[in-house]
Amino acid sequence: MPHVDGFMYPNEIELQWSVLIVLYPFITGLVAGAFILASLERVFNVQAVKPTYRLALLTALAFLLVAPLPLQLHLGHPERSFEMLFTPHTTSAMAMFGFVYLWYLMVVLLLEIWLDYRKELVLAARASRGLKRLLYRAITLGSDNISAASLRIDDRVGRIVTIVGIPSAFLLHGYVGFIFGSIKANPWWSTPLMPIVFLFSAIVSGIAAVLLLYIAISRLRRATIDLVCVDTVARYLYYAFLVDFSLEMLDLVHRIYEADESFRALDFMVKTRLFTSQIVLQIGLGTLMPLAILAATQLLRLAPATRIRLYVIGSVLTLTGILAMRWNVVIGGQLFSKSFLGYTTYKMSFATREGMLPAILVMLLPLAILAVLIKLLPPWEQPLALANQADAETS
Amino acid sequence: MKRSFKDVEHLVRLAACFLAALLVFAIARAALVPKDFGRYGHYRAGALMDVRSHPPKYAGRVRCAECHEDVIQTAAPSRHKNVSCEACHGPLLKHADDPEVAVAKPDGRAGCMRCHSARTGRPLSFLNIDAEEHSGTDPCSSCHKPHDPRPSEDDEVAADEKPGDKK
Amino acid sequence: MTATRRDFLVVGSRLLVMTAATAAALEHVLAETPEAVSTYKTAEHWWAMIIDLDKCIGAGHCVRACKEENDVIDEPMFFRTWVERYHIDMSDPDHPIVDSPNGGIDGFTEKYPEDSGKTFFVPKLCNHCKDSPCTQVCPVGATFVTEDGVVLVDKEYCVGCRYCIQACPYGCRYLDPRTQTADKCTLCYHRLTRGMVPACCEACPTGARQIADLKNPKDPAHEYLRTHKMQILKPQMATGAKVFYNGLDGAVR
Numbered sequence: 001m002p003h004v005d006g007f008m009y010p011n012e013i014e015l016q017w018s019v020l021i022v023l024y025p026f027i028t029g030l031v032a033g034a035f036i037l038a039s040l041e042r043v044f045n046v047q048a049v050k051p052t053y054r055l056a057l058l059t060a061l062a063f064l065l066v067a068p069l070p071l072q073l074h075l076g077h078p079e080r081s082f083e084m085l086f087t088p089h090t091t092s093a094m095a096m097f098g099f100v101y102l103w104y105l106m107v108v109l110l111l112e113i114w115l116d117y118r119k120e121l122v123l124a125a126r127a128s129r130g131l132k133r134l135l136y137r138a139i140t141l142g143s144d145n146i147s148a149a150s151l152r153i154d155d156r157v158g159r160i161v162t163i164v165g166i167p168s169a170f171l172l173h174g175y176v177g178f179i180f181g182s183i184k185a186n187p188w189w190s191t192p193l194m195p196i197v198f199l200f201s202a203i204v205s206g207i208a209a210v211l212l213l214y215i216a217i218s219r220l221r222r223a224t225i226d227l228v229c230v231d232t233v234a235r236y237l238y239y240a241f242l243v244d245f246s247l248e249m250l251d252l253v254h255r256i257y258e259a260d261e262s263f264r265a266l267d268f269m270v271k272t273r274l275f276t277s278q279i280v281l282q283i284g285l286g287t288l289m290p291l292a293i294l295a296a297t298q299l300l301r302l303a304p305a306t307r308i309r310l311y312v313i314g315s316v317l318t319l320t321g322i323l324a325m326r327w328n329v330v331i332g333g334q335l336f337s338k339s340f341l342g343y344t345t346y347k348m349s350f351a352t353r354e355g356m357l358p359a360i361l362v363m364l365l366p367l368a369i370l371a372v373l374i375k376l377l378p379p380w381e382q383p384l385a386l387a388n389q390a391d392a393e394t395s
Numbered sequence: 396m397k398r399s400f401k402d403v404e405h406l407v408r409l410a411a412c413f414l415a416a417l418l419v420f421a422i423a424r425a426a427l428v429p430k431d432f433g434r435y436g437h438y439r440a441g442a443l444m445d446v447r448s449h450p451p452k453y454a455g456r457v458r459c460a461e462c463h464e465d466v467i468q469t470a471a472p473s474r475h476k477n478v479s480c481e482a483c484h485g486p487l488l489k490h491a492d493d494p495e496v497a498v499a500k501p502d503g504r505a506g507c508m509r510c511h512s513a514r515t516g517r518p519l520s521f522l523n524i525d526a527e528e529h530s531g532t533d534p535c536s537s538c539h540k541p542h543d544p545r546p547s548e549d550d551e552v553a554a555d556e557k558p559g560d561k562k
Numbered sequence: 563m564t565a566t567r568r569d570f571l572v573v574g575s576r577l578l579v580m581t582a583a584t585a586a587a588l589e590h591v592l593a594e595t596p597e598a599v600s601t602y603k604t605a606e607h608w609w610a611m612i613i614d615l616d617k618c619i620g621a622g623h624c625v626r627a628c629k630e631e632n633d634v635i636d637e638p639m640f641f642r643t644w645v646e647r648y649h650i651d652m653s654d655p656d657h658p659i660v661d662s663p664n665g666g667i668d669g670f671t672e673k674y675p676e677d678s679g680k681t682f683f684v685p686k687l688c689n690h691c692k693d694s695p696c697t698q699v700c701p702v703g704a705t706f707v708t709e710d711g712v713v714l715v716d717k718e719y720c721v722g723c724r725y726c727i728q729a730c731p732y733g734c735r736y737l738d739p740r741t742q743t744a745d746k747c748t749l750c751y752h753r754l755t756r757g758m759v760p761a762c763c764e765a766c767p768t769g770a771r772q773i774a775d776l777k778n779p780k781d782p783a784h785e786y787l788r789t790h791k792m793q794i795l796k797p798q799m800a801t802g803a804k805v806f807y808n809g810l811d812g813a814v815r
Contacts, residue, residue: 001638001639007646007659007660007661007662008733009644009662009686009732009733009734010639010640010641010644010662010665010733011639011640011641011727011733011734011735011736012733013638013639014638014639014736016724016727016728016737017724017728071723074723075721075722075723076720076721076722076723076724076737076741076742076743077720077721077722077742077743078721080702080719080720080721081721083701083702083703083704083719083721084701084702084721087702087703088701088702089700089701089702089703091698091699092698092699092700092701092725093699094699094701094723094725095701095702098701179725182699183695183699183728183729184695184731184799185695185728185729185730185731185799186728334728337733338731338732338733338815339660339733339815340815341658341660341815
């Protein structure tokens with residue numbers, strides 16, 4: 001039994017939502033953020049970030065595919081999870097989220113990727129044989145038409161999809177925030193700011209993730225890093241982070257000022273049980289430090305190599321900070337008693353269904369999927385078929 | 396710009412895929428959702444019967460009175476008159492259905508102490524004693540019969556006074 | 563043979579009667595519902611509970627009876643009903659000391675010297691809220707409020723997401739590790755529908771817990787509610803809680 005200080009209602013002592021539920025908003029946050037970065041180019045014509053466009057879409061897809069996994073591992077009866085789609089309770093944010101997720105996955109993300117890659121996919125289908133050809137034919141739905149007219153239509157439809165996709169991305173992660181923010185029983189969660197804070201921290205984490213992946217993969221491919229691109233992405237990261245930080249500070253100041261009945265209990269909890277994860281990791285290392293680093297890159301004239309190194313450090317710290325924020329919201333919200341008279345502890349096991357091991361695997365799986373996606377749908381200039389042709393010619 | 400059907404054909408195929416998926420969804424839904432779902436509200440009507448069919452274990456005082464009216468009468472002039480039989484004897488439905496089933500006899504001291512040992516927080520009007528002061532290590536039953544715990548017949552109790560009523 | 567108006571009326575009325583009779587019979591046959599096959603009619607009842615804190619002696623009989631009656635799991639700390647003891651030291655009234663050793667199932671041990679403050683017991687259970695927040699958040703419809711005002715859980719349908727447990731302000735829900743579904747007090751619905759009282763009310767030695775049927779004009783609860791100052795827990799949450807406490811101290815959380 002977890003150790004209790006003070007008094008907790010007997011049924012509150014064991015935590016209900018584990019580290020897997022911490023990962024879920026983190027993963028969906030990365031999805032929303034990566035997509036918004038991609039839409040910067042598509043809808044707002046920020047040409048500078050074009051090199052990250054496809055990578056951002058593939059990153060979003062890789063993480064979105066994994067997103068239901070922590071939930072399934074958590075459910076008492078995952079085999080009944082289809083009930084959420086067949087008999088959704090319309091007053092439940094969790095139920096409606098199932099449809100937001102499906103909508104976003106099928107109508108926005110997959111469609112946009114499909115339309116953007118269709119030409120290369122058809123070319124790849126023409127140029128490959130056997131199982132690979134079958135796979136590409138299946139993905140292109142057997143269509144062989146890549147005439148200029150059809151590609152123009154693709155582009156127009158794609159643009160509409162992206163425009164629709166932006167509010168969909170907002171809805172995707174704003175909804176996750178609402179799932180917490182609408183629980184009046186829990187004062188740590190219940191605030192109208194929650195969906196907005198979640199959304200902006202999602203944007204921050206998504207941009208940071210794509211920035212990091214772009215730099216890392218370019219290094220691995222020994223390709224040159226487009227400096228204008230990373231500088232622009234980093235600038236957007238900085239702006240988004242400033243907004244996110246302001247929102248979180250607003251929530252904090254508001255709580256301290258109003259000091260309602262929950263304040264003393266929550267304040268004590270932050271200063272003791274959440275000190276490392278909130279003060280040190282989320283605020284210190286995870287927000288103030290990357291903000292300072294990003295500010296430095298914006299305000300000082302630094303050599304490209306230094307800037308790239310700082311972007312890497314800044315992104316890693318940012319992602320750590322956003323992950324810590326999810327931890328502090330989910331776990332923190334369950335460490336104190338609703339009687340405001342006590343605290344419990346979270347005992348994270350290792351190799352159980354909801355332990356640290358599956359958590360680590362869940363975080364690594366999207367990277368594996370991304371590697372496969374990059375192989376199937378290369379994000380960079382040379383399409384697969386043409387690359388094979390080029391190789392054949394030079395060898 | 397002349398647009399031929401060929402140029403949107405791939406989109407038509409995509410739309411067809413979506414429709415097919417929707418159809419699969421509709422069929423699966425019809426097959427998997429329980430038929431009585433939604434009859435009274437957003438829940439499976441059969442759940443009501445599931446909950447109701449749980450077998451009770453406590454018989455209730457009214458049931459005890461069917462055979463043990465004499466005990467009820469014994470307790471009537473005392474403060475135990477409104478204490479349910481099962482408060483001390485535990486669940487008795489099995490016994491009520493089959494009198495051969497034995498009835499637990501509570502310990503002649505521990506059973507009484509659960510309610511009557513002095514604890515901070517007990518209303519002052521409720522008869523509390525410090526066990527050692529009151530009776531040393533003797534069992535309570537040496538002076539008090541559980542069904543009529545009055546130490547003597549002269550102890551008058553108002554007919555409708557419940558335990559815990561303020562004096 | 564031509565059909566006359568008379569024929570039409572005869573045949574038509576026969577058909578009508580047969581249809582009505584068949585429909586009634588069919589409904590009876592098809593009904594797996596409680597209403598059609600027993601005398602208990604959900605529409606005739608509206609359940610609530612009255613707890614008189616002036617009478618509670620913290621004996622813990624209710625906790626034990628509930629666990630017995632409903633096969634509530636013993637380990638670890640899960641309770642459908644439990645008793646809390648509040649001790650308020652008058653020199654520090656903002657910080658009550660509360661305990662509930664094993665839910666109060668074995669009563670409470672002597673702890674506080676006689677004159678050091680205010681001590682009392684508070685039994686707690688599901689409040690069977692009229693505007694239940696737990697029902698609002700259930701994603702699949704596995705928890706619901708019945709027509710007679712009892713909040714129940716469908717164990718065959720619950721997916722075990724635990725959202726309802728998070729949404730309950732009173733801490734009355736838990737996840738039953740045996741069924742991996744949410745669980746909580748059912749107000750002994752299986753007893754109410756058989757004309758019996760909940761096990762906790764039956765077992766309480768002082769009669770501090772009383773079931774109330776607010777739709778029954780003869781229920782003594784009406785008179786009691788009229789003549790006593792009653793409170794519910796956490797009224798600011800506007801849950802429409804239906805467990806009414808007499809003598810609830812402001813310090814109770």
